[in-house]
Amino acid sequence: MTQCPVCNSTRIETRHYAKKVGGAIGTVAGAASGAGAVLSGAEAGAAVGAVAGPAGVLVGGIAGAVIAGLLGAAAGCATGVAVGDAIDSNVLDNCRCRSCGLTFSVGHR
């Protein structure tokens, strides 16, 4: 249980600014860096879909691009959240006491 170092209140709210920001940035960065993966995903999907004919190439290409894009965004988001969480834990004053208003850092976990 997190306690205020001044008044020992346990009415502490945690703030996760870096975690939220990191997740958002990570999602965008992941999707952006996934752009190359989207292309290769589309190619791979098209190659696999080619077995089923011209329509298969289209469907396979779209599916491959969508999957690669989602994977890139998801991986980026997870990375961003992890980085942001580390920042929250180690750098920022990530806790605020609701009794006296003190903000302080807790290296939780």
Ligand SMILES: [Zn+2]
């Ligand atoms: Zn306090």
